[in-house]
Amino acid sequence: GAVVSQHPSRVICKSGTSVKIECRSLDFQATTMFWYRQFPKQSLMLMATSNEGSKATYEQGVEKDKFLINHASLTLSTLTVTSAHPEDSSFYICSAGGQGSGEQFFGPGTRLTVL
Amino acid sequence: GQNIDQPTEMTATEGAIVQINCTYQTSGFNGLFWYQQHAGEAPTFLSYNVLDGLEEKGRFSSFLSRSKGYSYLLLKELQMKDSASYLCAVRPYNAGNMLTFGGGTRLMVKP
Numbered sequence: 001g002a003v004v005s006q007h008p009s010r011v012i013c014k015s016g017t018s019v020k021i022e023c024r025s026l027d028f029q030a031t032t033m034f035w036y037r038q039f040p041k042q043s044l045m046l047m048a049t050s051n052e053g054s055k056a057t058y059e060q061g062v063e064k065d066k067f068l069i070n071h072a073s074l075t076l077s078t079l080t081v082t083s084a085h086p087e088d089s090s091f092y093i094c095s096a097g098g099q100g101s102g103e104q105f106f107g108p109g110t111r112l113t114v115l
Numbered sequence: 116g117q118n119i120d121q122p123t124e125m126t127a128t129e130g131a132i133v134q135i136n137c138t139y140q141t142s143g144f145n146g147l148f149w150y151q152q153h154a155g156e157a158p159t160f161l162s163y164n165v166l167d168g169l170e171e172k173g174r175f176s177s178f179l180s181r182s183k184g185y186s187y188l189l190l191k192e193l194q195m196k197d198s199a200s201y202l203c204a205v206r207p208y209n210a211g212n213m214l215t216f217g218g219g220t221r222l223m224v225k226p
Contacts, residue, residue, distance in 0.1 A: 032212055043202060043219040044158070049211075093157055097212025103148065104212055106157040 002028045004096050006107035013084055014115055021079045021110045023094030029074035030096035034104065035067075038091040050077040084114045117141045119217035121203050126223045127193055135188045135201050135220045143208030149177050149188045150202040152219070158202055161188065190222075198224045 003026040013019050023033055031052045036044040048069055049057040056069035068080040081088055091111055095104040118140040127133040139147070146165040150158035162170055164179035164186060176189040190197055200221050204214040 034213065041221070043200075044216045046213070046215070049213060091155070103160055103163060104214055106150075106159070109155075109157045111155070 002026075002096070002105045004094065004105045004107040006094055006110050008110060009108060010111045010113075012113045012115065015085055016083055018080055018082045019084055019112060021081075021092055021094075021112075023077045023079070023096070023107050025075045025096045025105075028096070030077075031074060032097050033071060033077040034095045034097075035069065035077075035079050036093045036095070038093060038109075044093060047079075052077075081112065084112070086114045088112065089114045117205060117207060117215040119203055119205055119215060121201075121217045121220045123218065124221045124223070126225060127190075129193055129195060129224055129226050131193050132189065132191050133193060133222065135190070135203075135222065137186045137188070137203030137217055139184050139186070139203070139205050139217075141184075141205055141207055141215075143210075144181060144205065145208045145210070146206040147177075147179055147186050148204040148206070148214060149175075149186075150204060152200045152202060154199075161201075193224050195224050195226070198222060 005024045007022045033050040035047045037047050038044050046059050047062045050069045050071040052071045058064045071077040091109050093109045095106045121137045148163050149161040151161050152158040162177035169178045174191045179186045200219040202219045203217040
Protein backbone atom coordinates (compact mmCIF):
# COMPACT_ATOMS: atom_id res chain seq x y z
CA GLY A 1 0.00 0.00 0.00
CA ALA A 2 0.91 3.64 -0.26
CA VAL A 3 2.97 5.28 2.45
CA VAL A 4 2.14 8.54 4.18
CA SER A 5 4.54 10.10 6.65
CA GLN A 6 4.01 12.76 9.27
CA HIS A 7 6.51 14.93 11.07
CA PRO A 8 6.96 15.42 13.93
CA SER A 9 5.49 12.38 15.62
CA ARG A 10 5.33 14.15 18.95
CA VAL A 11 5.60 17.79 19.95
CA ILE A 12 5.32 19.63 23.23
CA CYS A 13 5.01 23.39 23.11
CA LYS A 14 4.15 26.34 25.28
CA SER A 15 0.79 28.02 25.11
CA GLY A 16 0.74 30.80 22.53
CA THR A 17 3.30 29.31 20.18
CA SER A 18 2.65 27.95 16.70
CA VAL A 19 3.30 24.40 15.62
CA LYS A 20 3.68 23.10 12.06
CA ILE A 21 2.90 19.49 11.16
CA GLU A 22 3.96 18.05 7.83
CA CYS A 23 2.21 15.30 5.93
CA ARG A 24 3.91 13.67 2.97
CA SER A 25 2.82 11.01 0.51
CA LEU A 26 6.05 9.13 -0.14
CA ASP A 27 5.33 6.98 -3.18
CA PHE A 28 2.31 8.52 -4.81
CA GLN A 29 0.87 11.89 -5.67
CA ALA A 30 -2.08 13.12 -3.67
CA THR A 31 -4.15 15.98 -4.99
CA THR A 32 -6.26 15.72 -1.87
CA MET A 33 -5.19 15.18 1.71
CA PHE A 34 -7.29 15.17 4.84
CA TRP A 35 -6.55 16.40 8.33
CA TYR A 36 -8.20 14.79 11.33
CA ARG A 37 -8.12 15.43 15.05
CA GLN A 38 -8.68 12.68 17.57
CA PHE A 39 -9.22 13.17 21.29
CA PRO A 40 -8.63 10.27 23.71
CA LYS A 41 -11.09 7.42 23.32
CA GLN A 42 -12.90 9.23 20.55
CA SER A 43 -13.08 8.69 16.82
CA LEU A 44 -11.47 10.73 14.08
CA MET A 45 -13.03 14.10 13.44
CA LEU A 46 -12.38 15.57 10.01
CA MET A 47 -10.99 19.07 10.32
CA ALA A 48 -10.37 19.99 6.71
CA THR A 49 -9.76 18.77 3.21
CA SER A 50 -6.50 19.98 1.76
CA ASN A 51 -6.48 20.55 -1.99
CA GLU A 52 -3.23 20.95 -3.92
CA GLY A 53 -2.92 24.41 -5.35
CA SER A 54 -6.09 25.79 -3.82
CA LYS A 55 -7.60 26.72 -0.49
CA ALA A 56 -8.49 24.06 2.00
CA THR A 57 -12.10 23.23 2.76
CA TYR A 58 -12.80 23.39 6.48
CA GLU A 59 -15.46 21.50 8.37
CA GLN A 60 -18.04 23.36 10.35
CA GLY A 61 -16.68 24.59 13.65
CA VAL A 62 -13.02 24.49 12.63
CA GLU A 63 -11.34 27.90 12.67
CA LYS A 64 -9.47 28.36 9.42
CA ASP A 65 -7.38 31.20 10.85
CA LYS A 66 -6.24 29.02 13.71
CA PHE A 67 -5.54 25.87 11.73
CA LEU A 68 -3.65 26.99 8.64
CA ILE A 69 -3.38 24.44 5.87
CA ASN A 70 -1.02 24.66 2.93
CA HIS A 71 -0.94 22.05 0.17
CA ALA A 72 1.97 23.35 -1.85
CA SER A 73 2.76 20.23 -3.86
CA LEU A 74 1.26 16.90 -4.80
CA THR A 75 3.20 15.19 -2.01
CA LEU A 76 3.14 17.68 0.86
CA SER A 77 0.47 19.27 3.00
CA THR A 78 1.15 21.20 6.20
CA LEU A 79 -1.07 22.03 9.14
CA THR A 80 -0.03 24.92 11.36
CA VAL A 81 -1.72 25.29 14.70
CA THR A 82 -1.38 28.98 15.47
CA SER A 83 -1.32 30.40 18.99
CA ALA A 84 -1.79 26.96 20.46
CA HIS A 85 -3.68 26.51 23.72
CA PRO A 86 -3.94 23.50 26.04
CA GLU A 87 -7.33 22.61 24.58
CA ASP A 88 -5.61 22.10 21.21
CA SER A 89 -3.71 19.17 22.70
CA SER A 90 -4.74 16.19 20.64
CA PHE A 91 -3.66 13.53 18.17
CA TYR A 92 -3.55 14.99 14.66
CA ILE A 93 -3.66 12.55 11.76
CA CYS A 94 -3.40 13.22 8.05
CA SER A 95 -4.43 10.96 5.24
CA ALA A 96 -4.12 10.91 1.49
CA GLY A 97 -6.57 9.43 -0.96
CA GLY A 98 -5.59 6.41 -2.98
CA GLN A 99 -6.65 5.36 -6.43
CA GLY A 100 -9.30 2.80 -7.32
CA SER A 101 -11.47 2.20 -4.28
CA GLY A 102 -10.65 5.60 -2.89
CA GLU A 103 -9.11 4.13 0.20
CA GLN A 104 -7.40 6.65 2.43
CA PHE A 105 -3.87 6.00 3.60
CA PHE A 106 -3.14 7.41 7.00
CA GLY A 107 0.00 8.96 8.36
CA PRO A 108 1.30 7.78 11.75
CA GLY A 109 -0.12 10.80 13.54
CA THR A 110 1.30 13.66 15.57
CA ARG A 111 0.74 13.89 19.29
CA LEU A 112 0.53 17.58 20.25
CA THR A 113 0.74 18.62 23.87
CA VAL A 114 0.33 22.29 24.71
CA LEU A 115 1.48 23.29 28.17
CA GLY B 116 -25.76 14.76 6.49
CA GLN B 117 -24.17 11.59 7.75
CA ASN B 118 -25.01 9.56 10.85
CA ILE B 119 -22.95 6.49 11.63
CA ASP B 120 -23.58 4.34 14.71
CA GLN B 121 -21.53 1.51 16.16
CA PRO B 122 -21.25 0.11 19.69
CA THR B 123 -18.81 1.91 21.93
CA GLU B 124 -17.18 -1.14 23.49
CA MET B 125 -17.17 -4.90 23.13
CA THR B 126 -15.41 -7.71 24.94
CA ALA B 127 -14.66 -11.15 23.55
CA THR B 128 -12.56 -14.19 24.37
CA GLU B 129 -9.40 -15.28 22.62
CA GLY B 130 -10.19 -17.82 19.91
CA ALA B 131 -13.83 -16.78 19.65
CA ILE B 132 -15.74 -14.92 16.94
CA VAL B 133 -17.00 -11.36 17.32
CA GLN B 134 -19.26 -9.28 15.12
CA ILE B 135 -19.09 -5.49 15.19
CA ASN B 136 -22.14 -3.78 13.71
CA CYS B 137 -22.37 -0.43 11.99
CA THR B 138 -25.51 1.33 10.85
CA TYR B 139 -25.49 4.45 8.76
CA GLN B 140 -27.84 7.06 7.43
CA THR B 141 -26.41 9.12 4.62
CA SER B 142 -27.64 11.48 1.96
CA GLY B 143 -25.61 9.51 -0.56
CA PHE B 144 -23.46 6.40 -0.42
CA ASN B 145 -20.36 5.41 -2.31
CA GLY B 146 -18.68 2.79 -0.19
CA LEU B 147 -18.06 1.70 3.39
CA PHE B 148 -14.69 1.11 4.97
CA TRP B 149 -13.52 -0.62 8.12
CA TYR B 150 -10.29 0.45 9.78
CA GLN B 151 -8.40 -0.93 12.77
CA GLN B 152 -6.69 1.47 15.14
CA HIS B 153 -4.43 0.53 18.01
CA ALA B 154 -4.06 3.07 20.79
CA GLY B 155 -1.77 5.92 19.82
CA GLU B 156 -1.40 4.74 16.25
CA ALA B 157 -2.93 5.66 12.92
CA PRO B 158 -5.83 3.65 11.49
CA THR B 159 -5.01 0.80 9.15
CA PHE B 160 -7.29 -0.32 6.34
CA LEU B 161 -9.18 -3.58 6.82
CA SER B 162 -11.93 -3.75 4.23
CA TYR B 163 -14.03 -1.96 1.67
CA ASN B 164 -17.60 -2.72 0.59
CA VAL B 165 -19.55 -0.92 -2.08
CA LEU B 166 -21.87 -3.72 -3.22
CA ASP B 167 -24.16 -5.85 -1.06
CA GLY B 168 -22.69 -9.02 0.31
CA LEU B 169 -19.79 -10.46 2.20
CA GLU B 170 -16.13 -9.73 1.58
CA GLU B 171 -13.77 -12.19 3.21
CA LYS B 172 -10.11 -11.56 3.87
CA GLY B 173 -8.43 -14.09 6.09
CA ARG B 174 -9.76 -13.93 9.63
CA PHE B 175 -11.69 -10.75 8.85
CA SER B 176 -14.91 -10.46 6.87
CA SER B 177 -17.13 -7.48 6.19
CA PHE B 178 -20.76 -7.47 5.15
CA LEU B 179 -22.86 -4.73 3.60
CA SER B 180 -26.59 -4.25 3.05
CA ARG B 181 -27.19 -0.95 1.31
CA SER B 182 -30.98 -1.18 1.56
CA LYS B 183 -30.73 -1.53 5.33
CA GLY B 184 -27.87 0.92 5.80
CA TYR B 185 -26.05 -1.80 7.69
CA SER B 186 -22.60 -3.34 7.79
CA TYR B 187 -20.74 -5.63 10.10
CA LEU B 188 -17.14 -6.63 10.60
CA LEU B 189 -16.62 -10.25 11.60
CA LEU B 190 -13.41 -11.28 13.33
CA LYS B 191 -12.71 -14.99 13.64
CA GLU B 192 -10.19 -16.87 15.79
CA LEU B 193 -9.62 -13.83 17.91
CA GLN B 194 -6.10 -13.09 19.05
CA MET B 195 -4.95 -10.83 21.85
CA LYS B 196 -3.43 -8.47 19.27
CA ASP B 197 -6.94 -7.87 17.88
CA SER B 198 -7.64 -5.68 20.90
CA ALA B 199 -8.07 -2.30 19.24
CA SER B 200 -10.64 0.20 18.08
CA TYR B 201 -12.54 -0.62 14.91
CA LEU B 202 -13.77 2.31 12.88
CA CYS B 203 -16.62 2.20 10.40
CA ALA B 204 -16.42 4.92 7.77
CA VAL B 205 -18.74 5.87 4.94
CA ARG B 206 -17.79 7.63 1.75
CA PRO B 207 -20.58 9.90 0.58
CA TYR B 208 -21.49 10.09 -3.07
CA ASN B 209 -19.67 12.73 -5.06
CA ALA B 210 -17.31 13.48 -2.20
CA GLY B 211 -14.09 12.24 -3.76
CA ASN B 212 -12.06 10.37 -1.17
CA MET B 213 -13.64 12.05 1.85
CA LEU B 214 -14.76 9.70 4.61
CA THR B 215 -17.09 10.18 7.56
CA PHE B 216 -16.15 8.07 10.55
CA GLY B 217 -18.33 6.48 13.18
CA GLY B 218 -17.40 6.75 16.82
CA GLY B 219 -15.41 3.54 16.75
CA THR B 220 -15.81 0.32 18.71
CA ARG B 221 -13.18 -0.54 21.31
CA LEU B 222 -12.71 -4.29 21.33
CA MET B 223 -11.04 -5.98 24.26
CA VAL B 224 -9.93 -9.57 23.76
CA LYS B 225 -9.49 -11.52 26.98
CA PRO B 226 -7.59 -14.78 27.50
